[in-house]
Amino acid sequence: MADVFLYNTHLHITTWVVGIILFFVVLSLLKKSKEKPAKITHMVLRLFYIFIILTGALLWFSNYSHVGGSLFAESVVKSLAGVWLVAAMEMILVKVKKGKSTFLGWLQFILALILVLSLGFARLQLGILI
Numbered sequence: 311m312a313d314v315f316l317y318n319t320h321l322h323i324t325t326w327v328v329g330i331i332l333f334f335v336v337l338s339l340l341k342k343s344k345e346k347p348a349k350i351t352h353m354v355l356r357l358f359y360i361f362i363i364l365t366g367a368l369l370w371f372s373n374y375s376h377v378g379g380s381l382f383a384e385s386v387v388k389s390l391a392g393v394w395l396v397a398a399m400e401m402i403l404v405k406v407k408k409g410k411s412t413f414l415g416w417l418q419f420i421l422a423l424i425l426v427l428s429l430g431f432a433r434l435q436l437g438i439l440i
């Protein structure tokens with residue numbers, strides 16, 4: 311059972327897919343000024359940030375911490391881009407709450423998303439069906 315959680319990408323993919331969906335739910339609740347539901351959903355999203363980072367870190371330690379060369383470098387950039395994406399999502403939500411401009415947050419969101427998806431799916435080796 312432990313192997314499934316340590317080496318399989320399914321759990322990680324589930325956590326970030328749910329996290330990104332929750333992010334857009336909070337965003338639309340905030341836009342509709344539904345403050346209480348937005349606050350609760352945002353709390354759940356923050357819990358998912360932790361799940362995303364934990365499952366990603368588990369994948370990294372169990373598969374990439376001991377490898378060398380470009381694979382190691384790409385896995386580090388992929389992981390940092392993942393943390394960056396989480397930070398960008400949080401930044402956008404806080405700025406929307408305060409009524410400030412979200413342009414820089416979205417710019418970071420898109421850059422981090424491109425890095426994470428291209429490295430995660432196209433370059434790194436684990437794949438979905440392992």
Ligand code: HEM
Nearest residue numbers: 319326363366367369370389392393430434435436437438
């Ligand atoms: C919202 C944030 C994140 C997104 C959207 C994301 C996305 C992805 C994607 C698309 C994959 C490829 C899955 C596959 O090949 O089946 C992946 C794998 C991985 N992620 Fe993340 N990730 C995020 C956060 C993180 C974080 C925070 C870390 C590290 C702390 C991390 C570390 C990893 C590692 C080590 C892999 C395995 C790479 C592979 O061989 O495919 N991720 N992630």
